[in-house]
Amino acid sequence: MAVTIRDVARVAGVHISTVSRAFSAPHLVHAETRAKVLSTAEQLGYRPNRAARALITGRTHNIGLIVADIANPFFPPLIKAAESQARMRDHHVFVAETDEDPLVEAELVRALSKQVDGIVLCSPRLNNTSIEQLAREVPLVLVNRRVPGLPSVTMDVAHGAGLAIDHLVADGHRDIALLTGPRGSWTSREQRRAATQAADRSGARLTVSGPNHPTEDGGIAAAEQIVGSGATAVLTYNDLMAIGLIEGLDRLGKRVPADVSVVGVDDTILGRVTRPRLTTVATPTAAAGRAAVDMLLQHGDDRRTTAQVSLQTELIVRDSTAPPPGTPPHGHATASPAVDSAL
Amino acid sequence: MAVTIRDVARVAGVHISTVSRAFSAPHLVHAETRAKVLSTAEQLGYRPNRAARALITGRTHNIGLIVADIANPFFPPLIKAAESQARMRDHHVFVAETDEDPLVEAELVRALSKQVDGIVLCSPRLNNTSIEQLAREVPLVLVNRRVPGLPSVTMDVAHGAGLAIDHLVADGHRDIALLTGPRGSWTSREQRRAATQAADRSGARLTVSGPNHPTEDGGIAAAEQIVGSGATAVLTYNDLMAIGLIEGLDRLGKRVPADVSVVGVDDTILGRVTRPRLTTVATPTAAAGRAAVDMLLQHGDDRRTTAQVSLQTELIVRDSTAPPPGTPPHGHATASPAVDSAL
């Protein structure tokens, strides 16, 4: 049915090995022969079967990308960037989803391992031991997780959390809540550590509450607890949760930012269109996707890099934060609206 | 390095063909032997190499999913549903992106064709001839596009457009604009046809404007033209464009829905969080993803289905639509120059 190297060889009147070399080792075949091979290949519509090639070379030219939840707005830009970068390097990418389930995660890595050259594992929920185990079976690059000895690209979410707390304190908040993410999230632990430290440093009280589901519903569910805690400002695990929280607070009659200030994390597209526009810690997700793919493909064939890249985060101040209620109006520095034009 | 069927055979003391059959044809091997094979396979951590299997069976257990833009909020729910459905049927999915470029689209289909059992082609921008050509090379299921003789799943966007126009007319609008999508979009043509028909039927004037880039920027860019057209209501190609348009109108000093009503299409997550909440035509994207995968995998091995499924759409009325301003367009002419200079 499909046209193979054998068909090309027959039509061109050469041996299949010559056809193969015409493509993969041009200097080993006479220019004239090569031209003939290439033209008949073109004419016949020959496309090398990558699976067959992989069988003997050991390189599939495929990579796997495993994420927790494709529909979480954090991931699409990362997937997009990774796919683009991979294709630029002549690779195709499998995308799979774990639904935040560590078991599915491990199973997926193993299922994919034979048909990819490596896997980018985003926001893993597995413990370090399991991850190290998997990394022995297939090249792995971690995103949003640091494990000693394994290559990873993380966001400097700790720095971002510090920035967020500092911003809130500067606005006059003394009673701040932190909504943590799912159990097993390295990011959430980092964020919590840094937020606690920043709060201590500036003498603010930090109430930690979680784990929460990293979705809008998780934020909505947490609203009541926030109101009960008496906090005047909240740092959430991600934008989705922040938006849910704002919605939940609204239902309880609390206005953002008048009554409560809310800071998200990730700078997803959502925070730019919601009202109030969301103050958030921007994480360079597209850059992370590109970097992860590069790291995976970089080390020629054998040597595995073990580099740990950390990408810069920054605070984007929009309209969901303000001084706590009862503060006299004061010309505090807020970002100019022009700073964040649309996309 | 990796453990193969040969290793299992050696350790279990049987021939490789027996190992193979222990997995793929259990009834052909003695229960006792089978148990031994399975246990040593388990113990050795054997995982069949799907690429090698594909070489001989012709079935890869992979499918391709090609979309225009992963980051467009329309697609993630579709990708998510497709991936989930595929995995439920023991298939993995390649995700690739065309960036709305027909050439990339064709190239991608061909590049993927050898390592997948079929491809779900979403929102193709190619012409019918090219698509038919590609469908001859690899099983194809179309989403958001109908081509005679090819299986497809489409949204009844025509019905939705009619609903939207009717809703606007019922609110009192007589001057409606339609922002079309990218050139080559079947969906956009359908929408335009139905909107024109609905407007004619109800005696409203419909101004068609496009093609537009199906993004926020596309919507922002179209704002000026909308203001110039004097339309009091706009139906856009998708939510993204609607949100951009609202932003663009805002910059020109026009409020939604007080001055202009806006209706989006797709019911993405964005329309639920933006303010005003977006009135939109809901398209069942997740269902479309599942249906497309099912159609692709359904026909056993040989027979290609040619079914054309159309999924129901519905109008979701939120806050971006309202009756047109009662005041005649006096203020418009005087307000425009000042706003233009402010740009």
Place this chain on the structure above:
DNA sequence: GACAAGCTCACAATCGTTTGCATAAATAGG
């Protein structure tokens, strides 16, 4: 004119599986 060196290309083994065919063992029928 013979021999070494270079080119160009064909041969064949190989990657990890599946699968039609053959064979051996076990069971059944008479």
Place this chain on the structure above:
DNA sequence: CCTATTTATGCAAACGATTGTGAGCTTGTC
């Protein structure tokens, strides 16, 4: 107990490519 039938397993040829080895031709050198 012999043959016919079933059952369980081994053998070997594929699938579509890559690649080490060596054969046949040219060249170049002395």
